[in-house]
Amino acid sequence: MPQFFSNKRLIILLASMIVLVALIGFSMKERENITWPEQFLHDAVGWTQTVFYKPAHFVAGFFETVIEMKDIYEQNKVLKLQLNDYDLLASRVKDLKRENETLRKSLDKKEALTDYKVWQATVVGRSPDRWYQTVKINKGHQSGIKPDMAVISADGLIGKVDKVSPFHSSIELISSHDPSNRISAVVQGEKGPVFGLIQGYDQKQKVLLMKMIPIDQELKKGQTVTTSGLGGIFPKGLEIGKVVKVEPDKVEPTQTAYIEPAADLYDIHHLMVVDRSMQEVNVEYEDKPVEEEEAS
Template sequence: MPQFFLNKRLIILLVSIIILVSLIGFSLRERDSVTWPEQFLKDMTGWVQNIVAGPTQYIAGFFENVQDLQNTYEENKELKSRLDKLAFLEAEVQLLEKDNAELREILEKEDSLTDYEPIQATVIGRNPLRWEEKLTINKGTRDGIEANMAVITANGLIGKVKSAQTFTSTIQLVSSKDPTNRISAVVQDGEKKEETFGLIEGYDEKTKRLLMTKIPYDAKVEKGQMVVTSGYGGVFPKGLPIGKVVEVTPAEYGLTQTAYIEPNADLYDIQHVMVTKLNSINPEIQEELEELNEEEES
C-alpha cells in the first residue's frame, strides 16, 4: 500500500477515530433506555433469531437426549434416593407456608420482598464477541419486562435485564465486567442466623468465580456459606440464591474483605430463564417516597 498515508486518507482516519471515541463515550454513559432506532433493529434481529434458534435448539436437544440416555441408570438411582426425602420436605414446606401466611396476617403485612412473579422466557441469542456477557430473550415490555429486573434460572441468579424492547430484551450476566454491574448480596450464616452484606462485582474467567467485595473486615465469612440477594437495591427480590463462598481474602487496603463465590447457576449453558417481576418495592424506599410526596404537597 504505497499511497496509504496520503493527506485525504489520513484526515478520514483521524476524523473517524474522533467519531469512534465520541460514540463510545455516548454509549458508555448510563442510559435508562435505548433510542427507538436501536429498539427497532433489536426487535427485527430478535425476530430472525427466533426463526434460527428454533431448529438449532431442536437439533442440539436431540444430541443432548442421546447423551442423557447413557447416564439414565445412574441418574435414576440418585433421583430415587432423593424422592424419599422429598415427601418430608413437601409436608414441611406446606406447614411453613401456612405459618408464614398466618403470621403475616397478624402483622398486617401483605407483600414482602421475597414475593415475585416469574415471567418465563427462552434465550434466542448471545453476544458473539463475549467481551460483555449479554443474552437476548424472546420476551419484552409487551410481557411486562422492564429494565433492571433480576433474571434467574432454576438454580439461581444469572443477571439482570439491561434493556427491554417491545418483543425482546437484553440480559447482562453477573459475570459481565461492566463497572456499573453491581448486585447487593448477603452471606447467610445458617447456625447463628447472622447476615453479612456485600456487593457482587466482577468475575474471574480462569477460575469461574464471582467476586463479592465490601464485606466488613470484622465479619466472619466462611467457606461453604450461601450467598443470596439482599433485596435492598429495590428492584431485585430478596433471597435469590447466587452461590457458595469458596475463599475469603482481605481486600487491597485491609479495610474490607473480598469473597470468591462459585455461582450456583451455569452461566454458559443457558436456554430457559425466568425474569422476576417484583410485587412490592422495598418498604423503606416506599416510606421515603411517601415522605417526599408529603413534603412536596405541604
C-alpha cells in the first residue's frame, strides 16, 4: 500500500507538470482571442494598477510641482536681486557719466578763465522751498572764499557768494527774487553793445528778465548775454544766457528781454567760485622844484 501511494503521487506530479507545460505553451501561442480566465486576470491586474497608479502619480506630481515652485521662487528671488543691482549700477553709471561731462566742461572753463582765480566747489545743500534762491557749497573762509564773489558752472553764470562761514558758503542764484539781486549785462549787437540789468526770474517760463534796455536798441533771438563788468561784483564776460524774445515795457520807454539761462539752475552739482582782482596802477609823481629865473 505505501508503494502504491508513492507511485500515485509521482503520477500526479508528472501530470501536473504536463498540464503546466501545456498551459504555458498554450498561453505563448499567438492568438487573436484569449480565454476568459486570462481575460479576467488581465482586467483584474489592470484595475489594480489603475487604483494604485493614479493616486501614486498624483502624489508624485504634487511633490514635483512643490519642488519646482520652490526652485522657481529661489530663481525669481535671485533675478530680482540682480535686477535691483542692475538698476543701481545703471543709475550710478549715469550719474558718473554726467559728473564726468560736467568736470570736463569745468576743466575747459577753468583753462579759459586765465584772468581769474578759481575755486572748485560742490553743492552740499539746497532747500526745497528756496530751490531757485540759494544753494550751499563746501568751501568757505578757510579756502579763501569771500562774499560777493561770482559763481559759475561749466555752462555759465550761477550767482554770487552771499554768506560765508569757515567751511561753507551760501550762494545766491541769479534766479533769486531778491530785489537787490541785479546784474549788469550786455549784448553785443550789430551796431554795438546793448546794456541792461538782469533783474527777476520767471519760474513758469524758466527765463531771466533783462530790463532797462533802451527802446531804440534792437535785440534778436539767440544773441548771447554776458556780464558787462560794470556792476562792481561780476567780472566781465561771464555768459548769462541767450535772448528768447523781447517785449516793450508797458510803462517806461524801455524794453525787457527774456533770457534763457546758459546754466542749468534746477540741477546743480559742481560749481566754481571766481575772483578777478583788478590791479591798480599807482602813479607817483615826483615833485620837481621849479627853477625861478632870476630877474636880471
